[in-house]
Amino acid sequence: MKKELPLYPFCSEKSVRYEPRKTSWLQHPFLLICGLRAGSLHYVFRKEEIVLHARKVLLIPPRTPYYFESFTTGGIYEKQVLEIGGTILPELLNSLELTRIEICKDDLWRDFSEAFDFLHSANREGETADIPEIAAASLRLLHQCSMKGSRQNRSKTDPLLTAACRWIEENLDKPINLEMLRKKVNLSRASLGRLFRDGRGMSPRHYWDLRRNETAEFLLLHSDLSMKEIAFHLGYSSQFHFSRDFSGRHTMPPSQFRRRGLV
Structure with a gap:
């Protein structure tokens, strides 16, 4: 591979915690799509705070500073995270109006869960032949997030x-x-x-x-x-x-x- 791909899942992560934890401030160059299978998590951003509950999906745009903790939400949680990157990601997020932190509607959970299972498996196998299918699944999920996101306060980039x-x-x-x-x-x-x-x-x-x-x-x-x-x-x-x-x-x-x- 000689250059960065147009759209791809840079990383997929599953985590289960039974003890409370708190992270330091984090900031990633990717779009984070965070789904909570069980429990609750308290996310803190520069200008707002969000409690993510089970079977909810949270979008965090690239380079957004944040941290999360579970001391105030019971400690136990099961989380799935996709990190989406690519050369066309900024333009794509703008056209789909996905440039703000937001929690998507309840019915996105099934779409996210299916996409995560496929992309997580593909990431582990690492087959180059799967790249078109991986890109298509990533793009489909972004469209589903746009259709089922909260459109309050959305704005397009200049x-x-x-x-x-x-x-x-x-x-x-x-x-x-x-x-x-x-x-x-x-x-x-x-x-x-x-x-x-x-x-x-x-x-x-x-x-x-x-x-x-x-x-x-x-x-x-x-x-x-x-x-x-x-x-x-x-x-x-x-x-x-x-x-x-x-x-x-x-x-x-x-x-x-x-x-x-x-x-």
Whole structure:
């Protein structure tokens, strides 16, 4: 696999807890679809709190800070989580109006449970031939979430931001060039910065660098590309610059990151 897939389940996880627990603040680059088979969980976000009950499904958009705890909800729970990623995910979430934290309607549980069982099994087997079926199942679940979600306070992303993010995805093999991006969306530097701060909570340079780093992680764990090839695919002038940049973010070189992921 030589590049990040358009849409895929990065991870699927089942967990059963019998003792209360509390996590630290978490933040993931993926869409989290959390389903609770039993028990209750208290989720805390920057501006709201949600108690997720059994047979309910919670959507957490990419890069949303949160933590959860079960001290106040009885301690016991059984949870299933899908982490959905891909190059088309931001645009897809925008078109389906899935850009906010929300609990879906009760009748989504069956759809989620069936999709989770299929994707969890496919993830464990890791067959490349299953990629079309996996992508189709992921897309179907996102559409079901959109149809059965709570549409209160939904809002679409600015089309200019969508276009800018799409252009970045298509040009990750080039060095970061904000001037070229600015001209592509026909905005001033100040307006481009404001567009990303309002829509992504970060500068355009930070977002571009973040997507480059996320793609590097994917290629290290899910491809057999060499470090030199990955550096080329991500617009670095040399393997040395890629390794230095990656090591600064992860406190380990990319070769060690790859080895740890394969254990």
